[in-house]
Amino acid sequence: MIVKNEKVSVCVNDSTRFSFNNEDSLLIAMEKQQIDVHFHCREGFCGACRTKLLSGEVEYKVDPLACIDDDEILACCCIPISDVEIQTY
Amino acid sequence: MKYTTFNQKTTDTMKEPMFFGDPVNVARYDQQKHPIFEKLIEKQISFFWRPEEVDVSKDRVDFQKLTDAEKHIFTSNLKYQTLLDSVQGRSPNIAFLPIISLPELETWVETWSFFETIHSRSYTHILRNLFSNPSEVFDDIVVNEEIKRRATDISKYYDDLIFYTQLYQTRGEGVYTIDGETHEVNLRVLKKKLFLCMNSVNALEAIRFYVSFACTFAFAERELMEGNSKIIRLIARDENIHLTSTQHILNLWMKGKDDPEMAEIAKECEQEAKDIFLLAVSQEKEWAKYLFKDGSMLGLNEEILCQYVEYIANQRMAAIGMGQPFNVKGNPLPWMNNYLTSDNVQVAPQETEISSYLVGQIDSEVASGDFEEFEL
Ligand code: FES
Ligand SMILES: [Fe+2]
Ligand SMILES: [Fe+2]
Numbered sequence: 001m002i003v004k005n006e007k008v009s010v011c012v013n014d015s016t017r018f019s020f021n022n023e024d025s026l027l028i029a030m031e032k033q034q035i036d037v038h039f040h041c042r043e044g045f046c047g048a049c050r051t052k053l054l055s056g057e058v059e060y061k062v063d064p065l066a067c068i069d070d071d072e073i074l075a076c077c078c079i080p081i082s083d084v085e086i087q088t089y
Numbered sequence: 090m091k092y093t094t095f096n097q098k099t100t101d102t103m104k105e106p107m108f109f110g111d112p113v114n115v116a117r118y119d120q121q122k123h124p125i126f127e128k129l130i131e132k133q134i135s136f137f138w139r140p141e142e143v144d145v146s147k148d149r150v151d152f153q154k155l156t157d158a159e160k161h162i163f164t165s166n167l168k169y170q171t172l173l174d175s176v177q178g179r180s181p182n183i184a185f186l187p188i189i190s191l192p193e194l195e196t197w198v199e200t201w202s203f204f205e206t207i208h209s210r211s212y213t214h215i216l217r218n219l220f221s222n223p224s225e226v227f228d229d230i231v232v233n234e235e236i237k238r239r240a241t242d243i244s245k246y247y248d249d250l251i252f253y254t255q256l257y258q259t260r261g262e263g264v265y266t267i268d269g270e271t272h273e274v275n276l277r278v279l280k281k282k283l284f285l286c287m288n289s290v291n292a293l294e295a296i297r298f299y300v301s302f303a304c305t306f307a308f309a310e311r312e313l314m315e316g317n318s319k320i321i322r323l324i325a326r327d328e329n330i331h332l333t334s335t336q337h338i339l340n341l342w343m344k345g346k347d348d349p350e351m352a353e354i355a356k357e358c359e360q361e362a363k364d365i366f367l368l369a370v371s372q373e374k375e376w377a378k379y380l381f382k383d384g385s386m387l388g389l390n391e392e393i394l395c396q397y398v399e400y401i402a403n404q405r406m407a408a409i410g411m412g413q414p415f416n417v418k419g420n421p422l423p424w425m426n427n428y429l430t431s432d433n434v435q436v437a438p439q440e441t442e443i444s445s446y447l448v449g450q451i452d453s454e455v456a457s458g459d460f461e462e463f464e465l
Contacts (some may be wrong), residue, residue, distance in 0.1 A: 067336040
C-alpha cells in the first residue's frame with residue numbers, strides 16, 4: 001500500500017465532498033460521512049457495494065472478486081489513490 | 090459429440106469457450122482463460138466449515154418457546170432451503186460438467202456443488218436437534234404443495250438442459266421423437282437452454298433464500314435460535330459467492346468476452362431471462378404470504394419482507410444489466426447487513442459456546458428500539 005502524505009479528496013454523487021483520512025476502505029470513509037452505501041460481505045466478493053468511478057484511481061487491498069463493470073469499483077475493499085469522483089447506486 | 094472423461098486430443102483451453110467447446114482433459118490451472126473462477130475456488134475453500142462445529146443444542150429450548158405460527162415459519166423455511174440445496178448439491182454437476190470446456194470452470198462447479206452438500210447436511214444437523222423424528226419434516230418436502238410448485242420452476246431448466254445434452258451427446262444433432270414428443274436438437278438450441286438455465290440458477294442464488302434468511306435473522310435479533318442463525322450466516326456467505334460466479338458467467342457472455350454466439354443468444358433471450366428473474370421474485374413474495382398465513386412473527390411482516398425481496402432483487406438484477414424494476418429506496422431491513430457481513434462469521438469453538446458473542450456485536454449496532462417499530 002502506498003503511504004500518502006497529501007490527502008486525496010472524494011466527491012460522492014456530485015454533492016458530498018470530503019478528504020480521505022486513510023480509512024481502511026472507501027466504504028468506511030463514506031459511512032463516516034453518513035453516506036448510505038449498500039454492503040453485505042465487506043470483503044469484495046458479493047458486489048453489494050458496487051459504485052461508479054467517474055474519475056480518479058483506486059487501489060484494492062484484497063482481490064475484488066465480485067462482478068463489476070470496467071467503470072465500477074467495490075467500495076468495501078479499495079482506497080482512493082488520487083482525487084476521485086464516485087456515484088453510488 | 091460424445092462426452093469423454095479424458096479428451097485425448099490436444100486442446101488449447103485458452104481458446105476454448107466456457108461451454109460446448111472440447112471436453113476438458115488435463116485439470117491444470119497454470120494458465121486460465123477466465124482466472125476469476127480459480128479465485129472463486131480459493132475463496133470458497135477458505136470458507137470451509139462443518140455443521141457439526143456449530144452447537145445448536147440451545148435452539149431446542151428456544152423452539153419450544155415459539156408460538157405455533159412461528160414454528161410454522163421456522164420449519165417451513167428449513168424445508169424450502171432443504172429443497173433448494175438438494176437441487177443445488179447435484180444439478181450444477183450433472184447439468185454443467187458434461188458441457189464445460191475450461192478446467193478452472195469445471196473445478197469451480199465441483200467446489201460450488203460440494204459446498205451445497207455441506208448446506209444440505211447442516212439441515213439434518215439442525216432438524217435432528219429440534220425433532221425426535223425429523224423424517225416428518227423431510228417427508229413433507231415432496232408432498233407440500235407450496236414447496237412443490239417452487240421445485241418445478243427451479244428444476245425444469247436444469248432438467249431440460251440435461252435431457253437435451255444427453256440427446257446431443259448420444260445421438261448428435263437432429264430431430265427426435267421420444268414418448269410422443271418431438272425434440273429438435275442442435276448446438277444453438279442447447280446454448281439457448283444453457284443460457285436460460287444459468288439465468289434460473291442465478292435467480293435462485295440471488296433471491297430464493299432471502300425470505301428465509303430474513304426470518305432466521307429476525308429470530309436471532311430476539312436472541313432465539315442462534316445456533317441455527319450461525320449456520321445460516323455461513324450458508325448466506327457461501328450463497329453470495331455462488332451468485333458472484335453466475336453473475337460472472339452471464340456477464341462474460343453478454344459482454345462478448347466468451348462465446349460470441351452466447352452474446353447473440355443473450356440478446357435474443359433478454360426478456361425471457363428477465364421474466365425468469367421476476368417470476369422468482371414473485372414466488373418469494375408468495376412464500377412470505379404462505380409463511381405468515383397463521384400469523385406474523387415479531388420484527389417481521391409480509392409487507393416489509395416483500396419490500397426487502399424487491400430491494401435485493403433491484404441490486405441483483407442491476408448486476409446483470411436488467412435494471413432496477415422495483416421502486417424501493419433504501420434497505421427496509423438494515424439489521425440484515427449485520428448478519429451478511431463476512432468478517433465476524435467464524436466457527437471457532439469458544440464462539441459457539443458463548444452464543445451472546447454475535448448478539449453482543451449486533452446489539453451494539455442496532456438499538457433495540459429499531460425493532461419494536463415493526464408491526465405484527
Ligand atoms: S460489500 Fe461485498 S463486495 Fe463490497
Ligand atoms: Fe446452498
Ligand atoms: Fe448456492
